[in-house]
Amino acid sequence: MTVQLPFDRDHPLRTPPALSALIHRGPVHRVRTVVGDEGWLVTDYAEVRALLSDDRLGRAHREPATAARAGASALFGGPMGDFDTERADHLRMRRLLQPHFTPRRMRVLQPRVEALADRLLDEMADFTPPVDLHQVLALPLPILVICELIGVPYADRDDFRAWSDAAGDVRDAARSFEGLGRLYEYGRRLVARKRVEPADDVLSWLCESADVGDEEAAVLSMGLLFAGHETTVVQIGMGALGLLAEPDQWRALAEDPGLVPGAVDEIMRIPGSSGGGVPRYARVDLEVCGVAIRAGDLVLLDIGAANHDPAVFPDPDRVDVSRRAAHHLSFGQGLHYCIGAPLARIELQAVFSRLPARFPTLRPAVPPEGLRLREDTLTGGLTALPVTW
Secondary structure, eight states: OOEESSOOOSSTTSOOHHHHHHHHHOSEEEEEOTTSOEEEEEOOHHHHHHHHTOTTEESOOSSGGGSOOSOSOTTTSSOOSOTTTHHHHHHHHHHHHGGGGOHHHHHHHHHHHHHHHHHHHHHHHTSOSOEEHIIIIITHHHHHHHHHHHTOOGGGHHHHHHHHHHHTBSSOHHHHHHHHHHHHHHHHHHHHHHHHSOOSSHHHHHHHOTTOOHHHHHHHHHHHHHHHHHHHHHHHHHHHHHHHTSHHHHHHHHHOGGGHHHHHHHHHTSOSOOSOOEEEEESSOEEETTEEEOTTOEEEEOHHHHTTOTTTSSSTTSOOTTSOOTTOOTTOOGGGSOTTHHHHHHHHHHHHTTHHHHOTTOEESSOGGGOOBOOSBSSOOBSOOEEEO
16 A cells, blocks of 8 residues: 555654554555655665665656656755766765864854854743744744854845745745745855855855856855754754653753753654655665665655664653664765754754753643644744743
């Protein structure tokens, strides 16, 4: 039987019942995506981990016009890149961006991230509860940080947030392509400005690189703008909800900030959506756990399911800040390990080393079952997180 995506969720923190059934049934499943195309969903931790680094899978497709799509999004809904040069192109992208996320640069950036988090929490303390934690903290912090890092005016946040939101639409292709086009056009305007007025930021550095043209600088910087704030916004919200749903865990962080680094890994296990997984295409015929997958087939690597594999993470739906969860797969694996992972860790550590200590009595203002997750976007996440104290 072919399973329809996305899975229905009856609670934002619990694995959807249909997905739980699949996890217990086996590692590879035939599914139908949100746009009606067929593909393979891999849910087993060991198999997802191995396939994330398997060069028999890729993001490009030999015949992109006829390829099955994971969704309607222009960003990650279908094939990306050139089938013949995919690996070289990916290595070039990493070579250009990796220097901006080195441990040394992150150490320099960390005090600034912490100062921004403190400022937002000061502002939050002045509000009369209940407040929406999504709007006062989860959303503004990653945007402030990525704007400073890339060199994007924070004053433009409403515009690029709207374009990013549209570009990530997994159901409406026209809206997604229009949003992505506007985002890239914005990037071109920023490139033209940086050519005249460079600063100490990623975009200026790209513009100063002799082998990077205006179009590539715009595409790389806007891709970084999208990826560099969307996912962290989601994980701050999901992490806060997960911890608040387990009051003993919230108290543990408030009393012992030394638990925060491990708590961040635990928070990263919480999926913000149940839309399927990371899309890849089989470059050759292959077999996964006895299932024959043909060249060109869509393969969805369900990182959320892998991170909730009960054989690897006992009692997987429970948030436990003492759990050793550093082997989670939310940042990817191997050559595709997320370049921005060090930045995301700094932001999450800044939030969760401060929020529980500053607001030890924080609690959801509505039952978790009443909260809504977005299933129309790539990254998902909560639409709002009302809290009180």
